Amino acid sequence: MNSLLNKKLHTRISPFTLKFVSSLAVVENPSSFPSENDQSPSHFDPLQFFNDYTKSRQCTTRNTKILHTHLLRTDLLQSNIFIANSLLDSYCKSSAMVDALKLFDFIADRTVISWNMMISGYNQNSLFEKSWEIFCRMHSSGFEPNEFTYGSTLSACTALQAPTFGKQVYSLAIKNGFFPNGYVQAGMIDLFAKNFSFDDALRVFNDVSCQNVVSWNAIISGAVRNGENMAALYLFRQMCRGVFLPNSFTFSSVLTACSALEEVGVGKEVQGWVIKRGAEDVFVGTTIVDLYAKCGKMNEAVKKFSRMPTRNVVSWTAIISGFVHKDDSVSALKAFREMRKMGEQMNKYTVTSILTACAKTSMAEEATQIHSLILKAGFYSAAVVGSALINAYSKIGAVDLSEMVFREMENIKDLGTWAAMISSFAQNQNSGRAIELFQRMLEGSVRPDKFCTSSVLSIVDCLNLGRQIHSYTLKIGLVSVVSVGSSLFTMYSKCDSLEESYKVFQQIPDKDNVSWASMISGFVEHGCADQALQLCREMLSEEVIPDQITLTAILTACSASRSLQTGKEIHGHALRKGVQQDVLGGAIVTMYSKCSAQKLARTVFDMLPQKDEVACSSLVSGYAQNGYIEEALLLFHDILMADLTIDSFTISSIIGAIALLNRLSIGTQLHAHIMKVGFNSDVSVGSSLLTMYSKCGSIEDCCKAFVQIEKPDLISWTAMIVSYAQHGKGAEALRAYELLREQGIRPDSVTFVGLLSACSHNGLVEEAYFYFNSMVNDYGLEPGYRHYACMVDLLGRSGRLKEAALFIENMPIEPDALLWGTLLAACKVHGDMELGKLAAEKVMELKPCDAGTYISLSNICADVGQWEEVLKIRSQMKGTDVRKEPGWSLV
Structure with missing residues (x-):
């Protein structure tokens, strides 16, 4: 042994290790170990020796191998299992698990401690599969595990996310009599909780009556981990009523549950427990700060934070995140700078919080x-x-x-x-x-997850591509995830495939409030308000509690379907549930306005503590659309005087009211105000302005308003085309249509009504046929009654009456009274009595009480001198009790 102390080896071994090796010299002979009664300090104490070594910085793989070499020469590994296990523990502590396994296989007389050291060593080094393998070897070798074996193995199963293996271990523990052991029970609870099987964890907890603090902490933290925060609070109350007192770990978990539930009152009670028990440490203090921050009580959070004797990076991150949550970026940055100034090292969560700020x-x-x-x-x-x-x-x-x-x-x-x-x-x-x-x-x-798939679906507007992504979600099983399913049916709705949208919605197993609200809104946007309300009833029948988003969607459906009674019920429900009036105020005012209940709309509006843009716009537009023009103007004036914010929708509504009044002077004053506040380039305001000028007969101002629009959309272009048509400027209307196409904007059916009307007013028959066919062939738009009426009017004005009659007869849809009436008017102009009679008969069949038809036919007969026919028609009017309203004039 003295050879180890030569100069050569002295340069290779640290002094701390030499001290240990020198100490080992006294145990070359195993009989040199001190007896139980020997208190001499000169004798070597292997327990103290290895305890000091494993806790020191000298416990490295290199130094442990040197000790191993000496022990091999002294034959201690074969004769003393304590020395062997201690050396095994040193290898595990120095993360040399390959060497530890070699030593483990070398030990002839292994004990349960040897096995436990290997299992816990692999756990400490995150080699959990190896832990499981060692346990399996132990079991097959006939060794009886103890509670520490089971606890460590259950920890490995937890890390491996292998609840099946864990159940096997737990079954073996129960079989071998460790059923009531708190260490084993806590390990099994933790396994189930971390693998999202809280019900199973709770079952294990309730299986054993002699629980301990570790088991209580495991089940409470498991509840918090699985989002069962109310259950965590209930378990905490049960614990406090028993014999086991909560510790700092318990308080941290319970305070986290209070933060998630935003139960600041309960959190303060728990804080009282912490003070009473004297259990506050840096971790509990941090969770208290986090509680106040997440509940929006930043003053109390800052006060608590400033009184903490010790702060760590988690504490600083909690206070920074609280400011971010309150959208107070300046204070968040200030706290971050203070943290850096104090020398506290940041972690990745601190960085992500400050980046959010x-x-x-x-x-x-x-x-x-x-x-x-x-x-x-x-x-x-x-x-x-x-x-x-x-x-x-x-x-x-x-x-x-x-x-x-x-x-x-x-x-x-x-x-x-x-x-x-x-x-x-x-x-x-x-x-x-x-x-x-x-x-x-x-x-x-890289396999896309629900977040990637939902994000890309949110911007897909191509049905073919959307279906391909839908197929992918079906293939990998993402379609049942509520966020992906919601994005899918929203995509179909956006692509005008409402039927497919509803099919996807029905296939979502666990619909949340967002999915219900999105589908209801989808029905409303596609003009299916009745289906939207039916969906609301289905939602309520499934006992889904509507939140603010869902209630807003339902109120929108009521507005679209003019369902005043249902709207009142939803309003009453919101009041009973304590939903603040200002949260749904705009939607409620809109609903009452759309349902022509202006008094109720004004009552709700006056009761709102804060009038927002939606409420103001809804009431103004409601007044305007329901013919209360003066009230609309007065309200708009009050909004301006109160210095409330007005949006483009409010201005558009009031411009529409002015257009109905045909008061150009008020319109120009409003236009001046619009230019002052900078709304003149807004597309909706610009469209309303040009429509107003058009109705007031000023096509020049109409063109000026259009030019001021920054990015004209389809509505703006269509309004301009219609304005040109109404003022007899057919060539300009057609030119505007060509410019619309050059901008890449797809025309709709209203655009073609304006085009055909322009052709009608200017006698452009061939051009009208071209655009009528283009509407069907190029854009797949089905012509409606207004399109056919424009064509009949054009042919009638051009004197091509027989062609107009043939056009009506060849229509794929059944002609209505308007079409035949249009032909009748043309027959009167051109004096075609025969065709006029036919048209009149058709109108009388469809609208037998229309006095205008009788008068038109009577006038045609009078123009050609057939007075007998005139008398006959007059007598028919009397026989059917049809009366001509007398004309009147303001002059």
Whole structure:
């Protein structure tokens, strides 16, 4: 042994190890171990020796191998199992599990402690599959495990997410008499809780009457982990009524449950328990800060934080996240700078929180500074940090920087970064790049998850592509996930495939409030208000409690279907459930306005504590649409005087009211105000302005209003075409249509009504036929009665009466009274009595009480001198009790 102390080896072995090796010299002969009664300090104590060694920094693989070498020479490993197990423990503590396994296989007389050391050693080094293998070897070798064996093995099963293996271990523990053991029970509870089987965890907890604090803590933390926060509070109350007192671990879990439920009152009671028990440490203090922060009580959170004697990075992150949650980015940054000033090291969660605070256009400079700090601190390798950085740049509008971060994370990209990048493209309306990135995921080794799939579906507007993604979700089983299912049926609804949308909705197993609200809104947007209300009844029959989003959707359905009674019921339900009046105020006012209940709408409006844009716009438009023009103008004036915010919809509504009054002077005053507040380039305001000028007969001002629109949409172009048509400017209307097409805008059926009307007023027969056929062949639009009426009117004005009659007869839809009446009017102009009689007879069949038809036919006969026919027609009017309303004039 003295040879170990030569100069050569002295240079290779640390002094601390030499001390240990020197101590081992006294135990070359096993008989040298001190006896139980020997208290001499000069004797070697192997327990103290290995206890000091494993706790020291000298416990490295190299030093442990040196000790191993000496022990092999002294023959102690064969004769003393304590020394062997201690050396085995040293290998495990120094993470040398390969060497530990070799030593383990070398030990001839293994004990249960030897097996336990190997299992816990593999656990400590995250080699959980090896832990399971060792346990299986132990069981097949006939060794009887103890409670520590079962507990460590259950921990390995938990980490492996292998509840089946865990159940086998637990069954064996019960068989061998460890059923009431708290350590084993806590391990099994933890296994089920971390594998999202809280009911099974609760069953295990209730199986044993002699629970301990560890078991209570395991079940309470398991409830919190599985989102069963109310259950966690109930279990905590049960624990407090028993003999086991909660400790700091219990308080941390319960306070986390209070934070999730935003139960600040209960949280304060728990805080009282903490003070009473003297159980506050840095972790409990942090959860208290987090509770107040998440409940929006930032003053109390800051007060508690400032009184904490010790703070760690989690405490700082909690207070920063609280400010972010309150949308107080300035205070969040201030706290972050203070944290850095205090020398506290940040972690990846701190970084993601502060990046969320900087995700604003006004804080682009701060975001780039945080980016530089991330690079300097080495957090770039954390996928969650990369995702937060991509999201921050996306919110700022710097998609190019988002892409740069994404490219730089090429080697460590995970699903989170892919989802963040796809979401970035989606938020910035870059559907092409989002779909391209999604395709790259499918082609590569990265499998899109629910977040990626939902994001890309949110911007898909091509039915064929949407169906392909639908097939993919079916293939990988994502279609049953509520967020993916909701995105799918929303995509179908957006692509005008309402039937497929509803089919997908029906297949979602666990519909949430968002999915119900989205489907109800989908029906409303497609003009199916009755189906929307039926869906509301189905939702209520399934005992789904509607939230603010769902109630808003239902009120919108009531507005669309003019269902006043149902709307009143929803209003009453909201009042009973304590939904604040201002939350649904705009939707309720809109519902009453659309249902022509203006007094109720005004009553709700006057009761609102805060009048927002929606409520103001709804009431103004309600007054205007229901003919209360003066009230609409007075209300608009009151809004301006009260300095309330007005939006483009409010202005559009009031312009529509002015157009009905035909008061151009008021319109020009309003136009001046619009230019002052900067709404003149808004597409909806501009469209309303040009419509107003058109109805007031000023086509020049109409054109000026159109030119001021920054990006004219289909409605603007259509309004301009209709205005030209109404003022007899057919050539200008056709030119506007060609410009519309050059802009890549797809015309709709209303556009073609304007076009055909322009052709009708200018006698452009051939052009009208061209556009009528183009409507069907080029755009797949089915002509309606208004389109056919325009064509009949055009042919009638051009004197092509027989062609008009033939056109009516060849229509694929049954002609109505308007079409035959249009032909009758043309016959009167051109004096075609024979065809006029036919048209009149058709109108009388469809509308027997229409006095105008009798008068028109009578006038045709009078024009050609057939007075007998005139008398006959007059007598028919008397016989059917049809009376001509007397004419009157304001002059």
